Amino acid sequence: MLEMIGELYGIEADIRGKAPDERLRVRREKSKPLLVKFETTIRAKLTTLSTKSALAKAINYSLNHWAALMFYCEDGRAEISNVLAENALRCVALGRKNYLFVGSDSGGERAAAMYSLIGTCKLNGINPRAYLEFVLTHIADHKISRIDELLPWNVADKLNPSPRPHHQPGRSG
DSSP states (O other), X not given: OHHHHHHHHHHHHHHTTSOHHHHHHHIIIIIHHHHHHHHHHHHHHHTTSOTTSHHHHHHHHHHXXXXXXXXXXXXXXXXXXXXXXHHHTHHHHHTGGGGGGSSSHHHHHHHHHHHHHHHHHHHXXXXXXXXXXXXXXXXXXXXXXXXXXXXHHHHGGGSOOOOOOSSOOOOOO
């Protein structure tokens, strides 16, 4: 089972940095069949285990989240795991005590939204300052029904480029 997981991550390493449509093609060709085999393997293994064993609990957890796992094989922009998003927000966890003083729940929600946008910019190789400057100068005249047009990956071509990260860009946040 661990070898199959390693193989899935190997496929991701091979397509890191490629266009979403290419990533999707490779995932459908290589990852999806491997995931089908993996599911068959863990379901078979489950029948041999005590329902209270740690491995059975782990397998059941995986099976209960199977649709979410398979999603990355249906969207070339998605990542195999959320580790990139978690790393982008690590500073929030590290500064947790400082954020006790944001003033209110709504202040905390605004801070979380800002961290999410800034982290998403970084993951997509977008300069957060350039993005925020662009949005703040355009949002007043922008229709609220089309706010998704101002998401980082939708305005990236209108900004000064920043160095691309070493990992595959993708939506986050």
